[in-house]
Amino acid sequence: MHRRPPGGARERSRSAGVVVAALLLTSCSGSQSALDTGGPAARRIAGLWWGLFAVATAVVLVVVFLVVWALVLRRGPDVRPRRGGERVVLIAGAVVPTLILIGTYVATLGVMGANREPPQPAELTVEVVGHDWWWEVRYPDFLTANEIHIPVGRAVHVQLRTADVVHSFWVPSLTSKRDLIPNQDNDLWLLADEAGEYRGQCAEFCGAQHAGMAFLVVAQPAAEFDAWLADQAAPARTPTDAVAARGQQVFESASCASCHTIRGTTADGVVGPNLTHFGSRQYLGAGAAPNDPGWLGGWIANSQTVKPGNLMPPQPLAPEDLTALIAYLETLE
Numbered sequence: 001m002h003r004r005p006p007g008g009a010r011e012r013s014r015s016a017g018v019v020v021a022a023l024l025l026t027s028c029s030g031s032q033s034a035l036d037t038g039g040p041a042a043r044r045i046a047g048l049w050w051g052l053f054a055v056a057t058a059v060v061l062v063v064v065f066l067v068v069w070a071l072v073l074r075r076g077p078d079v080r081p082r083r084g085g086e087r088v089v090l091i092a093g094a095v096v097p098t099l100i101l102i103g104t105y106v107a108t109l110g111v112m113g114a115n116r117e118p119p120q121p122a123e124l125t126v127e128v129v130g131h132d133w134w135w136e137v138r139y140p141d142f143l144t145a146n147e148i149h150i151p152v153g154r155a156v157h158v159q160l161r162t163a164d165v166v167h168s169f170w171v172p173s174l175t176s177k178r179d180l181i182p183n184q185d186n187d188l189w190l191l192a193d194e195a196g197e198y199r200g201q202c203a204e205f206c207g208a209q210h211a212g213m214a215f216l217v218v219a220q221p222a223a224e225f226d227a228w229l230a231d232q233a234a235p236a237r238t239p240t241d242a243v244a245a246r247g248q249q250v251f252e253s254a255s256c257a258s259c260h261t262i263r264g265t266t267a268d269g270v271v272g273p274n275l276t277h278f279g280s281r282q283y284l285g286a287g288a289a290p291n292d293p294g295w296l297g298g299w300i301a302n303s304q305t306v307k308p309g310n311l312m313p314p315q316p317l318a319p320e321d322l323t324a325l326i327a328y329l330e331t332l333e
Contacts, residue, residue, distance in 0.1 A: 032199040034172040039191045041115045041175045048111045118155035118189040125157040130167035130180045133209035134286040141233040145273030146286045149218045151225040152195050160186045168204030171217050177203045192219035208309040214287030235264030236276050247328025250321045279333040293326050
């Protein structure tokens with residue numbers, strides 16, 4: 001009979017413990033963690049979370065201690081009532097939990113109140129519209145999609161609404177969730193302390209591709225942000241390369257132009273995202289795939305294989321036309 005080597009169980013237990021610890025540590029950091037904070041609103045929320053975690057841990061430890069204590073002190077088959085037991089039950093089972101709940105409720109209201117207004121007046125207003133399943137981003141002078149650029153250290157007012165069903169706007173490292181409800185406008189503010197990318201996500205189930213409805217908040221130093229604003233406000237550049245120029249002709253003559261807008265061309269569709277500066281975006285399809293020629297070709301040919309259920313139909317283009325169209329879209333920076 002085969003025997004396990006001594007210590008095997010201990011090794012497995014140790015390995016399992018390492019895995020669990022790694023998962024716990026991983027959940028506290030990263031591009032989409034409410035505990036990896038990048039702004040004042042998220043710090044308050046994280047502080048509240050840690051406070052609730054500490055209270056919950058203390059309650060669990062006390063309950064476990066009392067259970068163990070009761071088991072150790074119990075003698076014989078009969079449980080005899082002790083004097084003063086009713087008072088202990090009343091205090092531990094009603095008074096203490098009530099005080100804990102009141103305290104956590106007050107602390108939550110305090111965080112909500114503190115996060116209602118930004119620490120400084122907002123210098124810019126951006127409108128975000130949720131669609132199935134992507135984000136339209138409207139700046140005062142232009143439209144973009146799935147990326148929200150903000151200046152570091154400056155508050156930005158974000159107006160939220162939906163074009164179809166209920167969505168929820170959430171950037172865990174910067175702010176709390178806010179629902180986008182039909183026929184109702186909501187708002188919040190964003191403020192990042194440091195330059196970087198903060199991943200956002202729709203946090204309300206909105207259909208088959210709910211999990212594929214991500215976006216980026218890109219915080220930039222003031223000078224870089226102002227330069228980005230100027231670039232995005234300009235119309236698309238006319239391609240000088242022959243292949244890209246042919247790609248523009250393909251775009252304007254195919255069904256692409258009926259759904260998408262590229263400022264500076266005849267394409268003026270409003271069904272899909274504005275593509276005027278599509279080449280500067282990092283992802284396709286609201287985070288579905290990286291924005292590179294390989295993925296872009298697959299997306300154009302049949303986006304349903306990348307993000308099933310989205311509204312873009314397959315585009316049956318000849319290989320040379322598809323190559324030219326990819327070259328053109330990649331120049332739109």
